[in-house]
Amino acid sequence: MARTRRETVLETRDLTMRFGGVVANERVDFRLYAGELRCLIGPNGAGKSTFFKCLTGQLKPTEGTVTIRDVDTTGADPHEVAELGVGIKTQVPNVFDALSVEENIWLASRRFHPDKRAQALTADTIERVRLGDIRRRQVGALAHGQRQWVELAMVIAAEPWLVLLDEPAAGMTDEETEFTAGLIREINKTATLIVVEHDMNFIRAIAQKVTVFHRGAILMEGTMDEVSADPTVRDVYLGHKH
Numbered sequence: 001m002a003r004t005r006r007e008t009v010l011e012t013r014d015l016t017m018r019f020g021g022v023v024a025n026e027r028v029d030f031r032l033y034a035g036e037l038r039c040l041i042g043p044n045g046a047g048k049s050t051f052f053k054c055l056t057g058q059l060k061p062t063e064g065t066v067t068i069r070d071v072d073t074t075g076a077d078p079h080e081v082a083e084l085g086v087g088i089k090t091q092v093p094n095v096f097d098a099l100s101v102e103e104n105i106w107l108a109s110r111r112f113h114p115d116k117r118a119q120a121l122t123a124d125t126i127e128r129v130r131l132g133d134i135r136r137r138q139v140g141a142l143a144h145g146q147r148q149w150v151e152l153a154m155v156i157a158a159e160p161w162l163v164l165l166d167e168p169a170a171g172m173t174d175e176e177t178e179f180t181a182g183l184i185r186e187i188n189k190t191a192t193l194i195v196v197e198h199d200m201n202f203i204r205a206i207a208q209k210v211t212v213f214h215r216g217a218i219l220m221e222g223t224m225d226e227v228s229a230d231p232t233v234r235d236v237y238l239g240h241k242h
């Protein structure tokens with residue numbers, strides 16, 4: 001992947017999102033390069049989720065543009081973004097509760113691959129995400145952490161080249177969070193990622209470059225060490241627990 005490292009795979013220009021009088025994102029210029037595992041952080045209300053939703057098509061930006069690998073996706077629907085080979089995990093669960101773990105993963109894969117390939121990918125993914133013991137269980141009956149992993153498995157089984165994850169470790173125990181961090185590092189071997197996350201331990205475990213949002217705009221970008229050492233960032237974010 002090193003050869004293509006500087007290829008821009010996702011870009012926003014002047015991205016602005018207003019909800020009535022509330023400016024959730026203001027003129028955000030953002031650039032993501034092939035191979036990155038980028039974390040978006042920032043205090044509550046900083047605009048991370050809104051920005052994420054503008055990337056995935058869940059929200060249509062008021063102004064500005066979103067470009068994914070040279071395709072203008074501004075205002076595209078989530079399924080159109082997904083069709084570009086983008087795996088998306090939103091905060092809202094996107095599983096069929098009445099179906100088994102295996103069926104959910106197969107369906108997610110089958111959407112993008114022929115039957116045989118989808119079957120192979122489903123089997124591989126179940127092993128990678130260690131869901132073998134619960135493969136036949138109904139997703140609706142699973143614990144929270146397991147459901148989150150099924151959703152990650154659904155993203156992986158589609159073989160996306162770009163993965164957008166909104167709070168993948170939300171509500172997980174420390175142990176579950178650690179396993180999820182490992183999974184994300186593994187996904188990054190074959191895909192570029194953006195991860196929105198609150199859990200600082202999780203971010204430390206996975207982050208290469210971090211983008212800090214504050215008041216709807218990008219405050220700073222850098223490694224976790226650079227960002228943590230910055231007085232402004234400490235002031236607006238790291239010094240405040242939530």
Ligand SMILES: Nc1ncnc2c1ncn2[C@@H]1O[C@H](COP(=O)(O)OP(=O)(O)OP(=O)(O)O)[C@@H](O)[C@H]1O
Pocket residue numbers: 019022023024042043044045046047048049050051213
């Ligand atoms: N649908 C909406 N309608 C009105 N205001 C909204 C809407 N969604 C977000 N906002 C506002 O936009 C701002 C940014 O919110 P956003 O959820 O993007 O922040 P965030 O950084 O993701 O916060 P959190 O960490 O709490 O999820 C906040 O002031 C929020 O109240």
